[in-house]
Amino acid sequence: MSAYVWSAAKFLSRNSKDTTQRPPYALIILNQPLNRRDLLSVLWRNASLRICADGGGNRLYDSFTNDPSSRDQFIPDVIRGDLDSLRPEIQEYYRERGTLIEQLHAQDSTDFMKCVALVRERDEVHKVEHDIIALSALGGRFDQTMASIHMLFLLKGESRKVYLVSDECVTVLLDVGKHEIRLDQKIEGPTCGVVPVGVAGATLTTSGLRWNLDHYYCNFGGLISTSNLLDSDVVTIETDQPVVWTVELR
Ligand SMILES: Nc1ncnc2c1ncn2[C@@H]1O[C@H](COP(=O)(O)OP(=O)(O)OP(=O)(O)O)[C@@H](O)[C@H]1O
Numbered sequence: 001m002s003a004y005v006w007s008a009a010k011f012l013s014r015n016s017k018d019t020t021q022r023p024p025y026a027l028i029i030l031n032q033p034l035n036r037r038d039l040l041s042v043l044w045r046n047a048s049l050r051i052c053a054d055g056g057g058n059r060l061y062d063s064f065t066n067d068p069s070s071r072d073q074f075i076p077d078v079i080r081g082d083l084d085s086l087r088p089e090i091q092e093y094y095r096e097r098g099t100l101i102e103q104l105h106a107q108d109s110t111d112f113m114k115c116v117a118l119v120r121e122r123d124e125v126h127k128v129e130h131d132i133i134a135l136s137a138l139g140g141r142f143d144q145t146m147a148s149i150h151m152l153f154l155l156k157g158e159s160r161k162v163y164l165v166s167d168e169c170v171t172v173l174l175d176v177g178k179h180e181i182r183l184d185q186k187i188e189g190p191t192c193g194v195v196p197v198g199v200a201g202a203t204l205t206t207s208g209l210r211w212n213l214d215h216y217y218c219n220f221g222g223l224i225s226t227s228n229l230l231d232s233d234v235v236t237i238e239t240d241q242p243v244v245w246t247v248e249l250r
């Protein structure tokens with residue numbers, strides 16, 4: 001059985017040599033503080049489609065408060081959502097510069113979901129499949145954080161990869177099977193975790209970690225692997241249930 005290969009480093013490396021093999025991806029900016037310009041810049045530069053989820057537009061705009069002359073270099077393709085959070089003057093600012101502003105009112109999908117739907121719609125038209133990187137999907141409200149993890153489950157059946165990136169970490173959902181995670185420890189680590197969220201438990205076999213598991217059943221109330229450490233540039237994880245993998249960002 002061949003392993004699924006994951007590499008957030010391909011997106012996050014500032015060295016273009018590392019990123020030449022990078023698959024195309026859509027960047028979705030959510031409504032959480034954007035504290036790290038280094039992350040925003042590198043993810044923005046290489047994205048094929050740049051979307052703000054509603055108040056994510058405020059966060060993008062506000063991240064240039066101390067550097068307003070750079071703001072014009074970061075114009076999103078689309079701002080989508082119910083638009084109850086996007087400030088009117090910011091909506092106007094981006095509209096004037098060519099951003100498509102899309103207001104959708106569905107009361108049973110979050111603005112993040114509405115943006116993922118946009119990526120799917122565009123991909124269907126262009127017969128491509130973008131990976132998705134959501135910036136600042138974890139942290140803040142716990143229900144929204146859980147909704148972000150839920151989003152990973154909703155996209156689990158697709159061949160695209162989805163990365164939740166925040167100031168502190170990169171988080172993905174590993175579906176049933178064997179995974180090879182290629183790391184760049186200049187960017188990622190030292191801590192990491194493998195957590196069976198949304199399932200009763202998972203039997204895990206790992207390599208490349210300080211504390212590895214060998215066909216070990218992990219569950220809440222039993223053992224989950226948090227505050228683990230990278231011990232290699234390649235980590236393998238075999239699992240019989242979907243599990244969340246998270247690695248710290250330096
Ligand atoms: N407090 C928060 N904590 C974590 N994530 C958030 C928070 N607020 C918003 N988000 C993320 O940013 C997206 C856009 O947020 P938005 O500006 O629309 O706020 P919202 O109206 O509270 O969100 P929604 O309408 O999606 O429930 C949300 O769909 C969610 O993914």
Ligand SMILES: Cc1ncc(C[n+]2csc(CCO)c2C)c(N)n1
Pocket residue numbers: 082106107108109110111
């Ligand atoms: C069981 C259930 N719980 C909560 C909501 C509310 N809700 C979920 S997503 C969303 C949109 C937010 O912009 C809203 C209002 C619902 N519809 N169904």
